Amino acid sequence: TVGATANQNGTALFEGVTVLFLAQFFGVDLSLWQQVMVMLVCILGGIGTAGVPSGSLPVVALICAMVGVDPVGIGMILGVNHFLDMCRTTLNVTGDLTLATLVAHGEPDAPVAEPASTTA
DSSP: OHHHHHOOHHHHHHHHHHHHHHHHHTTOOOOHHHHHHHHHHHHHHHHHSOSSTTTTHHHHHHHHHHHTOOGGGHHHHHTTHHHHHHHHHHHHHHHHHHHHHHHHHHSOOOOOOOOOOOOO
16 A cells, blocks of 8 residues: 555654764764755655665665765664664554544545335
8 A cells, every 4th residue: 555655754754863863973963954855865765665674774874875974883773673663663553544544534424325215
């Protein structure tokens, strides 16, 4: 479904926070433009990242290299990635449920068939 692949809010949030964390950890000062670029790429990455466990780690490595952060720091993330993956999944599923609920409320109710009138 589209929700399973395109509405990955948790993945986009994880990618952005991880890149910003690694930049701070390695002492890399990101300009405002670089931070905005990280945000935009993470939003697009949340749409295109495969819906598999740890599927966003290659995207994080790509974004790190793009803004000058050493991607070797992903090794630190791997130690807690299982827990973070559960949190990402929770956010992704919650976003899908919220969107499905909003769409369902916007749709008209199913038409009720009128009983056939019988004349005697």
